[in-house]
Amino acid sequence: MSKIKAxxxxxxxxxxxxxxSIIGFSCNFGSSNNDExxxxxxxxxxxxxxxxxxxxxFVDNSGSMKDFTPINGKNATEYQRCLSNFIQYLFQPQxxxxxxxxxxxxxxxxxxxxxxxxxxxxxxxxxxxGKLKKGNPNNTELERILTxxxxxxxxxxxxxIISDFIFDGKNVADKTTLRDQISHHLDDKLNAFDLSTLxxxxxxxWRNDPQKPYYMMLFGNENKINxxxxxxxxxxxxSLGFDDFYELSNPNKDIAAQLKLxxxxxxxxxxxxxxxxxxxxxxxxxxxxxxxxxxxxVPYSDAYLADINNYTxxxxxxxxxxxxxxxxxxxxxLESQKLNKGKIELGLRNKKLDSSILANKTDMPQLLESITExxxxxxxxTNYFTKxxxxx
Numbered sequence: 001m002s003k004i005k006a007x008x009x010x011x012x013x014x015x016x017x018x019x020x021s022i023i024g025f026s027c028n029f030g031s032s033n034n035d036e037x038x039x040x041x042x043x044x045x046x047x048x049x050x051x052x053x054x055x056x057x058f059v060d061n062s063g064s065m066k067d068f069t070p071i072n073g074k075n076a077t078e079y080q081r082c083l084s085n086f087i088q089y090l091f092q093p094q095x096x097x098x099x100x101x102x103x104x105x106x107x108x109x110x111x112x113x114x115x116x117x118x119x120x121x122x123x124x125x126x127x128x129x130g131k132l133k134k135g136n137p138n139n140t141e142l143e144r145i146l147t148x149x150x151x152x153x154x155x156x157x158x159x160x161i162i163s164d165f166i167f168d169g170k171n172v173a174d175k176t177t178l179r180d181q182i183s184h185h186l187d188d189k190l191n192a193f194d195l196s197t198l199x200x201x202x203x204x205x206w207r208n209d210p211q212k213p214y215y216m217m218l219f220g221n222e223n224k225i226n227x228x229x230x231x232x233x234x235x236x237x238x239s240l241g242f243d244d245f246y247e248l249s250n251p252n253k254d255i256a257a258q259l260k261l262x263x264x265x266x267x268x269x270x271x272x273x274x275x276x277x278x279x280x281x282x283x284x285x286x287x288x289x290x291x292x293x294x295x296x297x298v299p300y301s302d303a304y305l306a307d308i309n310n311y312t313x314x315x316x317x318x319x320x321x322x323x324x325x326x327x328x329x330x331x332x333x334l335e336s337q338k339l340n341k342g343k344i345e346l347g348l349r350n351k352k353l354d355s356s357i358l359a360n361k362t363d364m365p366q367l368l369e370s371i372t373e374x375x376x377x378x379x380x381x382t383n384y385f386t387k388x389x390x391x392x
């Protein structure tokens with residue numbers, strides 16, 4: 001317990017929990033085909049490696065994870081290759097500090113030089129269940145450790161947990177209590193700062209059950225978490241078993257947008273980025289308004305961003321989405337048969353929580369359902385972002 005307290009005593013912590021699963025994902029990520037927008041996105045995702053943070057990686061070393069690791073260093077799995085690449089990219093020399101922990105019934109701190117690939121690979125080869133940790137290799141105290149990590153979340157550290165998210169030996173009542181505890185601590189953190197929750201799902205074709213997933217689950221400052229997600233999406237992690245992701249965060253994001261001038265319907269209150277119209281009026285019994293928006297940092301595919309069913313907007317409006325030239329990526333136009341002055345809430349929905357990210361062989365479905373509900377109650381929304389347009 002003292003090691004856990006010592007870990008969480010550091011000020012300015014962002015926490016990223018990485019929990020690992022087994023599946024494969026490929027998609028055309030990004031919001032525009034424009035080369036300049038793609039370059040802008042790649043510049044943005046590199047920021048996380050040019051700044052300094054304290055990284056903390058927790059790796060589940062219990063019996064339920066043993067099928068993901070190679071035996072005696074032979075037959076390297078996708079899990080091994082994925083961890084090797086991820087750790088090497090995450091622990092860049094520019095970072096302030098980093099530590100790796102393993103756990104089953106307790107937490108071990110590993111003091112190794114992980115700046116070289118061979119030392120990373122050696123660590124992964126040693127992840128035979130219980131080998132790096134005294135205790136019961138057939139069990140895990142993931143539930144206690146996860147609760148402590150969320151309780152200790154702070155602003156500027158990144159903490160990673162790697163696991164299959166199976167709460168060994170827990171009955172339904174115990175798991176319900178656990179979810180209640182995690183939800184309580186998470187709500188406290190959402191009141192303190194903008195906390196993003198990200199789940200990355202992986203597959204690993206190993207042993208007798210290639211459908212058993214492992215996860216990377218991240219908690220932390222939303223800007224840094226999004227940087228890491230974009231890094232994974234743009235660096236071919238599908239070849240390492242990456243399958244899909246699910247993200248929850250504050251919908252009031254700083255997504256660049258401005259009103260498009262439509263003189264027959266309204267003037268624009270300066271600056272255009274305020275999204276406030278002046279002298280709004282109908283033309284031929286139709287009212288239209290439109291915004292230019294830059295969604296190059298949004299981690300969803302072009303097809304997802306072009307589908308009007310993935311947006312929230314008032315029932316009295318119709319929605320149309322087209323691509324736009326840099327520095328924007330899209331134009332979103334709203335049309336109504338009557339003019340209703342006031343505020344229009346326009347939002348992009350988060351991806352649905354479905355079988356693409358959940359696996360019945362783990363406890364992730366119930367856990368993510370609880371976390372999703374906490375975000376929904378806190379922000380009164382589960383949108384990825386929301387923009388407010390004021391019609392005057």
